[in-house]
Amino acid sequence: MISSYTLGIYPRSEELIEATRKHTSNLSSLFQKETKGYITQQKKAKLGYVSDPLLRWDDIFRPFSQLKSVKPAALNRIYEMNTFYRKLSFENGIASSGKIIKSNLAMSLLPKNRAVCMPEPYTFADRHLSSKHKNKDEFVLELAKMLHKEALTLVEAGFKLIQLVGPSIAYNNKINFNLVKEGLDILTRGVKAKTILHFYFGDVSKKIDRLLDLPVSGLGFDTTTTPISAIKKHSFSGKSLAIGLVNSYTTKIENKNKSISEINQIVSKTRPKEVFVSTNFDLEYIPKKFANEKILVLGEIARGVKDV
Amino acid sequence: MSKLFPTQEIGSLKKPSWLLKSVKNPDISNKEKIKARNNAALENIKTLEDLGLDIVYDGEVRRVEMYEEPVRYIKGFEFAGRIRSWDNKYYNKARITGPVNYKKNFHENEFKFVKENTKKEIKVPVTGAYTLADWSYNEYYKSKEELVIALAKKVLRPLIKDLVKLGAKVVQIDEPAGTSHPSEMDIFRESINESVKGVNAKIVVHACFSGNDYKVLAPQMSEIKAQQYTLEFANRDTWNLGSSDKARKGFQVLKLFKEYGFKGEIGIGVTDVHVDDVESPELVRDRILYAAKALGDPTKIYVNPDCGLRTRTRTVAFNKIRSLVQGAELARQRLK
Numbered sequence: 001m002i003s004s005y006t007l008g009i010y011p012r013s014e015e016l017i018e019a020t021r022k023h024t025s026n027l028s029s030l031f032q033k034e035t036k037g038y039i040t041q042q043k044k045a046k047l048g049y050v051s052d053p054l055l056r057w058d059d060i061f062r063p064f065s066q067l068k069s070v071k072p073a074a075l076n077r078i079y080e081m082n083t084f085y086r087k088l089s090f091e092n093g094i095a096s097s098g099k100i101i102k103s104n105l106a107m108s109l110l111p112k113n114r115a116v117c118m119p120e121p122y123t124f125a126d127r128h129l130s131s132k133h134k135n136k137d138e139f140v141l142e143l144a145k146m147l148h149k150e151a152l153t154l155v156e157a158g159f160k161l162i163q164l165v166g167p168s169i170a171y172n173n174k175i176n177f178n179l180v181k182e183g184l185d186i187l188t189r190g191v192k193a194k195t196i197l198h199f200y201f202g203d204v205s206k207k208i209d210r211l212l213d214l215p216v217s218g219l220g221f222d223t224t225t226t227p228i229s230a231i232k233k234h235s236f237s238g239k240s241l242a243i244g245l246v247n248s249y250t251t252k253i254e255n256k257n258k259s260i261s262e263i264n265q266i267v268s269k270t271r272p273k274e275v276f277v278s279t280n281f282d283l284e285y286i287p288k289k290f291a292n293e294k295i296l297v298l299g300e301i302a303r304g305v306k307d308v
Numbered sequence: 309m310s311k312l313f314p315t316q317e318i319g320s321l322k323k324p325s326w327l328l329k330s331v332k333n334p335d336i337s338n339k340e341k342i343k344a345r346n347n348a349a350l351e352n353i354k355t356l357e358d359l360g361l362d363i364v365y366d367g368e369v370r371r372v373e374m375y376e377e378p379v380r381y382i383k384g385f386e387f388a389g390r391i392r393s394w395d396n397k398y399y400n401k402a403r404i405t406g407p408v409n410y411k412k413n414f415h416e417n418e419f420k421f422v423k424e425n426t427k428k429e430i431k432v433p434v435t436g437a438y439t440l441a442d443w444s445y446n447e448y449y450k451s452k453e454e455l456v457i458a459l460a461k462k463v464l465r466p467l468i469k470d471l472v473k474l475g476a477k478v479v480q481i482d483e484p485a486g487t488s489h490p491s492e493m494d495i496f497r498e499s500i501n502e503s504v505k506g507v508n509a510k511i512v513v514h515a516c517f518s519g520n521d522y523k524v525l526a527p528q529m530s531e532i533k534a535q536q537y538t539l540e541f542a543n544r545d546t547w548n549l550g551s552s553d554k555a556r557k558g559f560q561v562l563k564l565f566k567e568y569g570f571k572g573e574i575g576i577g578v579t580d581v582h583v584d585d586v587e588s589p590e591l592v593r594d595r596i597l598y599a600a601k602a603l604g605d606p607t608k609i610y611v612n613p614d615c616g617l618r619t620r621t622r623t624v625a626f627n628k629i630r631s632l633v634q635g636a637e638l639a640r641q642r643l644k
Contacts, residue, residue: 012396014389020396058395074582075394077519080489082443084394251388251403252447287389287401 002263002275003048004302005115007163007198007220007244008060008282010038010053011291031055035106041292045299048276049115049161052105053283059085060119060165060282061128063104069095073129079171079201083285090130094142098149102157115161116154120197121147121183122175123168140179144186151191161194164216167281170202170225177210185215194274196220196242200281205230212239218272220244222280228266236272244280246298251290254297260304267305277302309429312643313596313611313636314362316575318514318538319433319482320374320616321367321625324348345370346421353426359626360633363429363478368616370418374435374482375443376400377414382463384408388445403445404455410463413470423475431478431512432471437464438492438499442485453495460502468507478510480538484615486515490524497528504533512536512575516615517543522561529570538575540614542595543582549590551598559595562602574603577614578635579628584620586627592635597642606643611636 012020016034019027038053057063065072065088073087101118121144125136133139151162164187169175188195197214200222204211208230211219218240221231224247231243243266245259259277267275277298283291330336330344352367371377376399379385384406390398419432437459441452449455468479481503486496504511511533515525517540529537545558553560562574578595579587592611600606611632617625 011389011391012398017390017396017398077488082399082485082488083392086394250445250447252445284392287391289389 001303002277002305004045004277004298005047005049005161005163006042006051006279006283006295006298008054008117008165008279009057009284010055010282011284011286011288012055013288016055032106032109036109038295039106039109039111041295043111045296046303047295047299048302049113050111051115051117052110054104054117057104060117061085061088061124063100064088066100067094067096069093076127079167081201081285085127088128090128090132090139093132094146096146096149098146098153101150102153107157112158112160114159115163116159117163117165118147118150120164120166120169120180121187122180123166126168126172137176137179140183141186144183148187148189148191151187151193151195155191155193159193161196162191163220164195164197165281166197166199167201169197169207169211170199170204170222172202175207175210177213181214188215194218194240196240196276198222198242198244198278198281200225200244203227203230208234212236218242218274218276220276220278224249224280228262232266232269234270236270238273240274240276241266241270241272242276242278244278245301246277246279246294248279248281248283248285248291248294251286253290253293254301256297256300256304259301263301263305275305277305309362311362312606312640313609315633315636316361316363316431316538316610316612317356317365317367317629318612318614318616319365319368319480320371320618321352321369322618322620322622323369324351324622327369349418349421350425353422355626356629357426357428359629361428361629363431364422364426365431365433366418366422368433368618373399374433374484374616375440378435378440378463379444381411381414382408382440382459383411384448385444399443401444404448406448408455408458408462410466413467413474415467415471416474419471419474419476429478430476431480432476433480433482433514434464434467434471436481436483436486436499436513437503438496439483439485442488452492456495456499457502460499464503465505465507468503468509472507472509476509478512479507480512480514481534482514484514484516486513486518487520487522487525488518490520493524493528497532500532500534510535512538514538514575514615516540523564526561526564526568526570529565529568529572534572536573536575536610538577538610538612540577541599542577542580542587542614545595547585547587547591549594551594551601556595556598559599559602562599566602566604571608573608573610574599575610575612578611579613579632581613581615581617581619584624586624586631587635589631589634589638592632593638593642596636596639600639600643
């Protein structure tokens with residue numbers, strides 16, 4: 001058995017979509033009920049780490065629009081997806097108490113084995129705007145400081161695992177790895193929790209050597225964009241490996257035995273310190289009924305893999 | 309068209325609230341609902357005519373939405389559920405579970421109605437094969453390319469041919485996803501070319517702005533069998549008057565089209581469909597004049613909003629169209 005978790009935002013049910021649209025009087029209790037339902041589903045699947053489904057989050061960056069220094073700007077496409085996020089404009093610098101993420105989580109519903117998701121600094125800066133910072137480097141590092149405060153607050157609140165999502169590292173051809181590293185160094189400094197950096201929306205086959213150098217506990221891969229054959233070529237000794245094998249971009253449910261066999265093969269080749277199986281990215285790209293099925297199969301796959 | 313800078317809509321308008329109340333009311337008979345839809349279509353056609361557009365349609369008032377409408381009538385699709393577009397806006401996403409096939413001309417009634425009720429030139433919008441594939445879960449075909457080409461050959465081509473049989477002379481293939489995957493531009497090109505093979509009509513391709521400023525489209529334009537592209541420019545242009553490069557930064561890419569040897573027509577988006585502020589006729593004029601100069605031939609410029617105006621209220625949408633028509637006239641006068 002290995003550990004497991006899901007990543008990012010979950011889909012709203014039809015009922016919740018309609019209630020949000022009409023702003024019905026029971027909206028708040030409906031959000032609570034649906035959040036509880038997804039947490040129960042993760043527990044039922046016996047996932048190693050349980051996450052808030054982030055149902056109120058319109059995109060992974062949106063909670064930060066609550067900062068006084070931030071102005072929401074135009075809608076932009078999420079990489080090549082048919083889904084859009086709101087660009088944030090940091091017009092007066094970055095002033096944060098470090099409690100934005102925590103205050104947007106259903107803390108009372110989460111069990112002790114809790115995980116949380118946040119963007120890593122390079123991706124954050126890549127997708128947003130700042131008129132205050134002289135250049136991108138400065139923006140990345142300032143965001144890293146802000147996210148560091150967030151991470152410390154989350155650890156204090158009992159989070160054992162922090163998923164850092166870095167799709168821009170995967171999507172962009174040219175990456176300033178020194179800047180990525182510097183940002184992560186600030187973010188993870190003194191953070192007493194596992195930090196797993198996830199890549200999706202692009203193939204990172206040719207970047208893995210550099211990624212292994214980054215100051216995080218582990219790396220997570222979307223196996224639909226980064227081939228398993230490329231991951232297998234590397235040694236992960238000293239690093240954790242999260243295998244994003246459960247695909248949030250198809251309603252087809254994964255074949256449990258085939259997935260277990262693939263993970264066993266990856267593990268035997270890469271010899272990581274610790275292994276996780278996860279979704280490749282946010283489950284919100286499939287409707288709720290399929291998301292619930294995928295959560296269960298994720299747990300079954302994790303339980304079927306040989307111990308590392 | 310003989311006049312300079314012909315004006316046109318892209319497609320969708322917000323549905324009138326009285327129509328939505330009527331079609332959602334279970335106590336209203338189907339016959340009454342059909343009548344309501346006809347009235348709404350007529351209202352749109354007449355309003356667009358009165359505003360002075362040269363080329364019209366019915367504001368896609370009978371269609372649920374540009375993806376869900378065709379998918380309902382194509383064999384091989386099954387709706388999976390709603391997926392977020394942004395915030396709490398969702399679309400009903402389908403999965404492809406078998407071979408795709410054309411069942412019937414699902415735009416027949418609306419097209420016939422428009423034809424009977426206007427003397428203006430008609431441009432009929434249809435959702436393109438690439439976008440239909442891109443916005444669906446492909447759970448049957450081995451590759452996206454295989455799915456796209458199947459949709460082009462088995463669905464889009466017969467649909468367009470049937471519309472032409474009914475008298476359609478201009479068909480706009482709507483491809484909002486067209487440029488969203490830069491590495492798939494060859495598939496996109498072939499999807500259009502396969503869709504229009506053997507079609508005797510003017511083909512317009514509408515592609516939304518996808519963040520790469522159409523730079524990935526430019527090299528393909530001459531290879532795609534389309535006579536016109538209707539594209540978005542206003543949403544990243546400034547609101548300053550004038551025809552300088554600085555003022556017209558949203559239209560710079562037109563120079564690239566010329567560099568790549570594109571000789572067809574461009575329907576330039578002169579009004580931003582994502583804001584309520586209405587562009588002045590003078591701003592529209594300056595955008596047109598800049599575009600005419602950048603492309604090097606004013607006879608190749610058509611004038612339209614960036615995209616469908618359904619995200620704006622009807623009042624805002626019609627004000628934008630009014631300004632667009634007035635701006636085109638100002639531009640014509642300037643070139644006299």
